Amino acid sequence: MDQIERYCFDLNGYIVVKNMLSPQETAQLLKAADRMESHVKENVDKEPFFTGEFGIRYHHDHALGYNSYKNEAGGLQLIVDDFFNASSDYDILINHAKTMQYVTELAMGPYNISSAELRYRYKGNITPSHMGGPIDPRNRYEFLGKSTLDPLTGSKKHRDFNLLTVRVIYALHDVPMDNGPFCVVPGTHKANFFSPYGHDPSLEPGMIGLPISAGDAIFFTENLRHGGLPNLLDTPRKTIHMMYSPSWTGSQSPAHWNRSVYITEKTYARYGAAQKALFSQATLDHLGHALKSGGGDPAPQRAPNAVARVSARILRKLFGG
Numbered sequence: 001m002d003q004i005e006r007y008c009f010d011l012n013g014y015i016v017v018k019n020m021l022s023p024q025e026t027a028q029l030l031k032a033a034d035r036m037e038s039h040v041k042e043n044v045d046k047e048p049f050f051t052g053e054f055g056i057r058y059h060h061d062h063a064l065g066y067n068s069y070k071n072e073a074g075g076l077q078l079i080v081d082d083f084f085n086a087s088s089d090y091d092i093l094i095n096h097a098k099t100m101q102y103v104t105e106l107a108m109g110p111y112n113i114s115s116a117e118l119r120y121r122y123k124g125n126i127t128p129s130h131m132g133g134p135i136d137p138r139n140r141y142e143f144l145g146k147s148t149l150d151p152l153t154g155s156k157k158h159r160d161f162n163l164l165t166v167r168v169i170y171a172l173h174d175v176p177m178d179n180g181p182f183c184v185v186p187g188t189h190k191a192n193f194f195s196p197y198g199h200d201p202s203l204e205p206g207m208i209g210l211p212i213s214a215g216d217a218i219f220f221t222e223n224l225r226h227g228g229l230p231n232l233l234d235t236p237r238k239t240i241h242m243m244y245s246p247s248w249t250g251s252q253s254p255a256h257w258n259r260s261v262y263i264t265e266k267t268y269a270r271y272g273a274a275q276k277a278l279f280s281q282a283t284l285d286h287l288g289h290a291l292k293s294g295g296g297d298p299a300p301q302r303a304p305n306a307v308a309r310v311s312a313r314i315l316r317k318l319f320g321g
């Protein structure tokens with residue numbers, strides 16, 4: 001990160017990095033996302049289902065190894081967790097060198113991928129505003145600004161940022177203001193109160209859209225209030241959303257909340273050592289267990305508990321449906 005990026009990240013809680021992906025990488029990822037789109041649409045309402053955190057109903061796709069659900073706030077959004085299992089075209093994102101330089105500066109390693117989503121947002125859809133203020137400490141924003149012991153090297157190192165969770169969004173195509181861009185209320189990562197403005201991002205004072213070009217990335221702290229402005233176009237918005245955290249924080253995707261992302265045996269076998277290292281021991285234990293028990297399906301299967309049922313009601317209110 002350069003001096004301006006550091007200044008802006010601290011001030012606003014996010015930065016946009018132009019050309020994070022090369023044109024070749026962007027084209028490869030978009031092609032893979034385009035290829036999957038009809039599969040996701042056709043299968044999201046089909047069994048097998050499992051219930052994730054907040055009572056969210058997920059389709060588990062055994063053939064492609066992803067877990068998908070939909071929100072219907074204003075229009076359809078398809079959210080595909082663990083999309084990286086679906087094609088080796090996505091492998092370039094796992095331990096993407098340029099991305100990891102930013103992650104390394106924002107948070108202390110060793111890192112794990114704690115959530116990985118491919119999102120398709122269709123006409124009318126919004127992503128309700130969420131986060132900002134005194135939220136789950138796993139998402140806290142912290143400025144350190146001093147020498148500290150680096151857990152990766154064991155030596156003293158100056159560190160400015162000490163986030164637990166780093167978020168990255170990649171644009172697979174140009175996302176102009178009317179195509180439902182990611183939006184933020186700059187500075188809310190330092191807010192001491194929860195937002196009193198409800199969940200419609202278009203109605204929240206201070207909320208700004210971040211139009212970006214194909215291959216750009218947005219790095220942000222999950223502590224920042226954010227969402228997605230309405231997509232006004234007939235063309236869906238396609239973006240990839242990654243989350244990096246230390247393994248002990250667990251996943252923050254509702255698909256495997258507090259546990260670990262889902263990786264198939266086939267995907268794991270494709271990866272090199274540095275890529276494998278981005279998956280937590282819990283993920284690997286899970287995989288090992290599935291392999292030992294005859295390659296059974298290690299996708300999470302559980303019934304909603306009481307908390308999840310209450311959360312589901314809240315979520316239905318927010319997301320509709």
Ligand SMILES: O=C(O)CCC(=O)C(=O)O
Nearest residue numbers: 127181182226227228241
């Ligand atoms: O891009 C959007 O529509 C919202 C994304 C979001 O909320 C997230 O990545 O946490």
